[in-house]
Amino acid sequence: MTTTSSSTSSNEVGVDDLRYRIRHSAAHVLAQAVQDLFPGTALGIGPPIENGFYYDFAVETPFTPEDLKRIEKRMKEIIKQGQRFERRVTTPTEAKAELAKEPFKLELIDVLTNAAVKTSSEITTDMAADIGGEELTIYDNVDPRTGERKWGDLCRGPHVETTKEIPAFALTRIAAAYWRGNEKNPQLQRIYGTAWESQEKLDEYLHLLVEAEKRDHRKLGAELDLFSFPEEIGSGLAVFHPKGGVVRKLMEDYSRERHEQAGYEFVYSPHVAKSRLFETSGHLQWFADGMYPPMQLDIERDADGETKRPAQDYYLKPMNCPFHTLIFRAKGRSYRELPLRLFEFGTVYRYEKSGVVHGLTRARGFTQDDAHIFCTPEQMPAELDSLLTFVLDLLRDYGLSDFYLEISTRDPSKSMGTDQEWAQATAALQYAAEKQNLPLTLDEGGAAFYGPKISVQAKDALGRSWQLSTIQVDFQLPQRFDLEYQDSDGTRKRPIMIHRALFGSMERFFAVLLEHYAGAFPPWLAPVQVVAIPVSKEHTPYLEDIVGRLRTQGVRAEIDDGDDRMQKKIRNAQTRKVPFMLIAGEQDASAGRVSFRYRDGTQDNGIAIDDAVERVLDAIRTRTQV
RNA sequence: GCCGACGUGGCGCAACUGGUAGCGCACUCGACUUGUAAUCGAGCGGUUCGGGGUUCAAGUCCCCGCGUCGGCUCCA
Incomplete structure (x- = not known):
């Protein structure tokens, strides 16, 4: 299931939380079981995560579902033994000697003990959870009767007292994962599991997974004849059937109506444009990976086949903003026109890597309910404020009611503009977000290349979070396109641009609603009422x-x-x-x-x-x- | 893009270690005419994702594409 992880979920676990200790301990038991059954397997990391845990292993041949059953059986035996978790402080030298056969652990020890690296982003949250700490510690698993050390792992803990305190767990899936999350690193085999404080909680969770599978929009889409992805068209490119078309049209109609009332004006723009446009906007510099390769048009050759006029590169648009800036620039603008709110159901195309395409929630072609608001710096705070209220109201009309907000800040390595502009924009967003009295979280470095954003995350009927609306403040495009308006004092000033999409994409929102309602749309949206x-x-x-x-x-x-x-x-x-x-x-x-x-x-x-x-x-x- | 699994009529599945495809639903036709989740019968429908190869013989084995699924990385 495609959800963004939620930090306000009831499943959230703090370091001292019982679930955290159970899951972290279950990860150790998993690793011990694997090393029992597959001697010589090197260990990666094995942290607790939302709803469970995982452990990464370096193995010659990937695990099979049958292996999983054997491992699960072995884990149960270990749990039954009631092995004690014992904490032991060690030094880098000792730890290295002890873990000489664990190349990945050796690397971790180096990373952890190297102060210069320690403060950098080298250490991921998962790594820190697994091994990070002020001092190096090893957790040993000890046989309660003989006192014999059965197994141990570099770890900061904490753990439960004995393995018997892992009341309920299940191994859920096998997957590959890059060492330390970097695709240049070797891939390890990851085993995912889930663990809970009681059998009832585990059953509840497994039931939720079954329920989620039943609601899967890809499945419901076929069953209810709403949409499909014909192979002939291409990966990630959907067609909506009549029944799905009705739902989508209703979603759009109502959205249009509300936008009209809120002072938006409707515009339209084409799906392709020359490279020049995306050079000006910065997309070719910052977003080229996400764009389809260019079409080369209008080449002219002479009789010898020599090029007389070079080809023009045309690109499918990955975003609508460059087009809307051109609409703004099409004539001289007055302060009297601001805020100018341009709205479009704009279909964009993004070249998603083949492995990430996922039904309607991650498509290669999708339609944004996109708007760009051009306003003065003075108007921005009020505009952001009313915008957020508008967004939340509209989402409620579609049946969603459980929200939290997230602020994404600058990633200096993937962005343009000055620190001061970013700080100013981020502050304005922060202010608007805080006024909503909703839970607010921080997504550091998660902003788009042109500006920081607030995103509205909504929880569906199963409690899963989805990133829907995004609101972004942008000083960059107005500069790059040299946008101006004439102020009341006759001077020319640069407007600020606010990018916003409420549903994110119509396709994704369609999928969210479909899963939220499990296909049973409320009457106003139902294809047949x-x-x-x-x-x-x-x-x-x-x-x-x-x-x-x-x-x-x-x-x-x-x-x-x-x-x-x-x-x-x-x-x-x-x-x-x-x-x-x-x-x-x-x-x-x-x-x-x-x-x-x-x-x-x-x-x-x-x-x-x-x-x-x-x-x-x-x-x-x-x-x-x- | 990477790792793994998979790809059989519209959909869900079946076909032993290779011997040219079956079932249920849907669909069409006929009979039946019935108060809250499946009436009965007959029929139509597949060059087994595409292309190469091995073999006397390939849905089954091998290679290359395309696509799907689970993750990783990335993202609306």
Whole structure:
């Protein structure tokens, strides 16, 4: 599942937390089991993580699922022994002698004991969790009866007292991971596991995984006939089918309506542009890796085949901002026009590495609900403030309600502009974010190349966090494009640009909603809102009248007049996750009434037709879930 | 991009250590006409992702592409 990790999750573990100790200890048991079963396996690192733990190993042949079962069995034996975790302080020299056969541990000792390196970003959080500390310590696993040392690992702890205090765990998957997270380093084999303070908690977590799999938007997308990724088009490039098209159109329509009310103006821009544009914007310098290679057009040759006029490079656009700056620049601008808010559902293309493409949440072509706000420095704080409120309100209308904010700051190695500009922009964002009274976290060095950002993270029905909206302050593009407006005193000034996308991308937001609702969209978004089911054929005309009434009111209502039995029709509507089933047989028809069945199986029988129609319309109008 | 797994009719799966493909759902047709999750019967549908190779014989083995999945790195 593609979620950003959440630091406010209830699963978060602090160093002293019981779960942290259980998971860290489980990682040690895992490593001991692996070294028992596969002698000579060198160890990487094995920290606790959200919901579990992992350990990296250097092995000749990757682990198989069968190996995993054996390892799990061995771990259970170790846990049963009740080995004690014993802390032992050591020195670099001693530790190196002891761990002479562990090349990766030797490297860690060097990194840890080298003060110059220690303060740098060389040490990742996971590494620090695993081995970092003021002094070097080794944790030994000791047989409680004989006192014999069974195993040990360079580690700062803390751990549980004995392995018996690992009440419930499971190994979940095998994967490869680069040593120290750097793709230039060798790849190790990583085993992931999950561990909890009780069997119930473990079962709960495993159930959550099953639930998440059922809700997987890629699966639901096929089942509900919403979208697909035809191989012929290319990896990461989706087509929306009619049913998915309805949902997407409704999402866009409502968004448009709200943007109109909030003072945005709609613009359109093409999908390709000459290299010059992206040179000016800085994309070719800073974002080229994420762009499709150029198309070379308009080359002219003479009779000998010699080039008379060189080719022009055209690029697919990876972002909409350069185009919007050109709209701003298309004429002289006055302070009276500011803030100028330009909105576009802009489709962009990014050359994602083949291994990262993931359904609609990580596509190579996607449509941003993108806007760029050009304003004066004085207007910026108020604009950011109202913008954040607007964002959160709109997301709530789509059924999300659990948010936290994240501020991403500059990565000096991947950005342009001056420190002062970045500081000013970051401060403005910080101020706006704090006013919202939502949890706020810091993502150091996570900003785009042109400016810092606030992102709105939303949690879905399963408690998973998704990065949705981003709001970025940008001093750079106005400079690079030499944007100006004339102020009231007649002088020319440079506007500030705010980039913002609420849904991030329509495709990703579609996927988030699909998973959030497990395919059971609220009536206002449901592709089919009502299915009418006659008990027998003779009641079809009766229901046709009602369906006709609903349709004239704009309701997406159908009648199932096929040859199936009623029970089958109910099952079909249920599988399609239609919010309202309207059923009528002799009883209802003779009384001018109709019966409801909902997706959860509840029914509400004998409702007067007027009331039934109003009930449907009301749910749609108020965007409530049924 | 890297490591590993995988790729069989629209979908979900089956086919022993190589002997030219079966099932369920969906779809089409026919019969049945039934108050809250699957009526019965018949039929249509696959050059087993693409291209090469090994073999008397390849869905099964080998190579190269393309794509998917789980991670790593990266990211909306």
